[in-house]
Amino acid sequence: MQPKGTVGRSEYILETKNLVKRFGGLVAVNNVNIKIKRQTVTMLMGPNGAGKTTFVNTCTGVLKPDGGRVIFDGKDITGWPPHKIYASGFVRTFQIPEPFKSLTVLENILVAMKNPGESPLRAPWKRSWVKHEEENLKRAFSILMRVGLDKYWDWEAYKLGGGQLKMLEVARALAVGAKLIALDEPIGGVDPVYANDILSYVRRLKDDLKLTFLLIEHRIDIALPFADYVYVMDRGKVIAEGTPDEVANNPKVIEIYIG
Ligand SMILES: Nc1ncnc2c1ncn2[C@@H]1O[C@H](COP(=O)(O)OP(=O)(O)OP(=O)(O)O)[C@@H](O)[C@H]1O
Numbered sequence: 001m002q003p004k005g006t007v008g009r010s011e012y013i014l015e016t017k018n019l020v021k022r023f024g025g026l027v028a029v030n031n032v033n034i035k036i037k038r039q040t041v042t043m044l045m046g047p048n049g050a051g052k053t054t055f056v057n058t059c060t061g062v063l064k065p066d067g068g069r070v071i072f073d074g075k076d077i078t079g080w081p082p083h084k085i086y087a088s089g090f091v092r093t094f095q096i097p098e099p100f101k102s103l104t105v106l107e108n109i110l111v112a113m114k115n116p117g118e119s120p121l122r123a124p125w126k127r128s129w130v131k132h133e134e135e136n137l138k139r140a141f142s143i144l145m146r147v148g149l150d151k152y153w154d155w156e157a158y159k160l161g162g163g164q165l166k167m168l169e170v171a172r173a174l175a176v177g178a179k180l181i182a183l184d185e186p187i188g189g190v191d192p193v194y195a196n197d198i199l200s201y202v203r204r205l206k207d208d209l210k211l212t213f214l215l216i217e218h219r220i221d222i223a224l225p226f227a228d229y230v231y232v233m234d235r236g237k238v239i240a241e242g243t244p245d246e247v248a249n250n251p252k253v254i255e256i257y258i259g
């Protein structure tokens with residue numbers, strides 16, 4: 001028998017079924033059905049106010065849904081609190097990153113990791129957790145290399161640029177063992193060269209660590225080529241989906257972005 005709340009593993013790591021989120025009379029997320037295949041970069045695009053951030057907030061427990069279901073990695077997580085969803089491997093980054101700004105880049109990664117030395121029961125057995133700390137340190141550096149921040153390891157986080165802060169958030173997600181990482185506008189306000197670097201890191205992480213990404217963007221000119229599959233939202237609804245090519249040639253999408 002499957003444990004309670006288990007709906008079985010599928011090829012999709014995330015599936016929403018008629019998800020609804022209202023703010024008073026405004027239906028910000030209106031019966032949204034989105035499926036994210038494992039080990040893909042799935043993009044969610046749409047104009048300002050389309051409901052993209054609200055969708056992610058409703059999936060990750062920041063907001064309580066008013067209707068529908070959220071299935072993550074074979075479990076029905078609808079209405080779970082954010083910390084439980086985070087611990088189960090669905091991690092989101094914020095449109096405005098919120099690192100510990102006075103800590104160094106490396107410390108930001110280390111605090112995201114579990115350290116048994118912090119447990120009052122384990123603290124007296126120093127040798128066992130010193131080894132663990134060394135392993136954490138090695139792992140933290142390898143994570144920083146994967147997001148191109150290793151050379152800034154001893155910088156305080158507040159000295160990083162906007163794009164680098166987004167990568168620091170990705171690194172923290174890797175440190176907690178995320179399976180699905182939702183990135184809310186990772187290249188917002190970032191120059192095109194570094195924006196391409198960021199998205200290249202994301203694709204490499206997907207391949208090397210078998211991760212799945214949900215990429216929220218409106219700078220489609222830069223981001224579209226990095227996506228495997230695309231959903232387009234407008235005024236709370238999914239109005240188109242398909243491959244980047246299909247979506248770029250969809251008349252409804254062209255109308256929103258150009259017309
Ligand atoms: N906490 C809130 N209370 C009331 N209305 C909200 C709240 N959060 C978002 N909204 C409204 O819900 C709609 C969707 O907003 P949302 O932030 O999800 O859009 P978005 O697609 O992420 O836009 P952007 O591209 O500008 O980030 C907007 O009309 C917004 O004003």
Ligand SMILES: [Mg+2]
Pocket residue numbers: 052053054095
């Ligand atoms: Mg948003």
